[in-house]
Amino acid sequence: MLTVGVKGATYKTVQSDGDVPVYKIDGNNVTDSKTTVKNGDTIAVFGEPIKVGEKSYTRINSADSDLYVESKYVDGSFKPADKVKKTVMHNSYIYDKDHKRVGTNMLRAYSTVEVIGAATKLADGSLVYSIGDNQYVMADNIDGTSRTLSHNAYVYKTSKKRANRKVLKAGSQVTTFGSPYTFKNGKAYYRIGGPAKQYVKVANFAK
Template identity: 45%
Template sequence: MIKMKKNKLILASVAALMAVSPVLSFGSQVHTVQAADSSVRKTVMHNSIAYDKDGNKTGRKYITYGSIYVDPTPVTINGNQYYKISGKDQYVRVTNIDGVRRRVTHNAYIYRTSTQKTPYGMTASSKKWKLYKGEIVTTYGGYYTFKNGKHYFKVGGPRKQYVRTANLGPVIGTNTSTSSNNSSNTTINNTQPVGKYETTVTVTTPYTYLFTEVPGKIQVQRTNKRVKKGDKFVVDRLEQGTRAGTGQDGDDDNELAIYHIKGTDYWIYNNDVQAAKQLSVQSYNKTDKSLITMDQPVEVYNADGTSQNIRIKKNDSAWRVDSLSYIWVAKENKAELFYRLHLNGEYRSVYRLTNNGDYVSDRVPIKNAYIKASEVKVDPNGLKLTPSNTAAEAEAAAKK
């Protein structure tokens, strides 16, 4: 049982955060708070069995997203790292609290169940439904076995967010500091970041608004939630790009960025806070346009499925498209899915079919141009289009 005196100390250190109850309602994952007696509040990210100092089970279990108070420096028991529950002979695995870092080895969807996908980390409007090869992600605890028999690591919360273990590599690092929390560790108002890639920010302007994502909007939108000068938050991402509005009017130096408040759907602008340490700036460039790329020469068609006798050259540009529909291709006797290029006579470099049957390099105006969806790649930063008809409807229309 934690003494009332310690409760008061902890409450005092986080009192500023109480002004934003939605932030705290995501609870537990948001902050690590250090009290005067050096115990630290942590969030349980994976169900955790409590062990004694000899590594034997105590019969106590700590449930996901609950808060616990632990001694800040991990101890090693039988080769594994544990946090000691403050004031008790109980120890919980560090990996269930702080997690470990792994590299994504294959593009991976995020799931909430064996059949249902879910967005990762932020709000559903962020459309981050996938982790891409090369990204680094934190996983918590051991894997879960879903009903489909496959194994998944927990990667976030408080929403259920899991990734197939087959899509992640081995552990490449931890988020746990192994040094003791003494005077050599700088703290701000007794609030410390949980992991290596997180930091604490302090609000420097009076009554600053928090921002969040809104469906249909690229840039984060202001909420009616305000925080006061001196309030502190643990943040886990610093981002520039379209979501932050980098480069908009008034941002002539292109330095505008946003911090994501850990465990919530809220963001706060970098010019309203002071960070305890600098985070690496991440780039995020979603757009409200639909974009495709071409890594091979692509045949251009008319709306009736006949060829325009030109092929767009392989290039590294992102091409804007404005519709996706099935078109009956009589020559192939089937309906194909086509994107319509957002061009109205603009000149582009192509290969043009000559009268003698050879293709020659040329620049020609492109208009009413359609290209097969199967021959291009969709830019994940662009707006996703859905077909405006079905293959059967396209066939019926062509054979009237």
């Protein structure tokens, strides 16, 4: 859909943190065209920006096109978020913006991933990190969740073996990562700590 070499076009490089929606504009009516451009794409833009509501839009594709992108992505005013390396603490599937899995690959526990900007929420409320164009991982698999122990708890490395002699005291806060694992003994455990495998029984945490 992107036109190259058209008279009157100015070519701009898209700067964004992910996919940029392309809109159809008719008067003051702005609708999603269901297409996108990506960070780093060079696109043809035409004429002066227009303003609809509080947002500025720039025409793309041709001089008489009804397709637009938000001007901030092509006028240099948008500054992509910094990328930060973080450790994945729990095996993590990759999801799209609709919380549907992207492929079958997963990020393995204790691997390193570059996240883009701060954690954000998907439409269903899930807290995630962006790792690429329309690719997200669950923030809980990286940052974890602080939980309160309701009972003294041992730390395990398997269903039968303790990781150490340490006893975690009731009332203390422990950071757990991701959803629980169910061991061969049928009991559920949260992963904690690392890089060695460490687990605490789910039953030891306050409901």
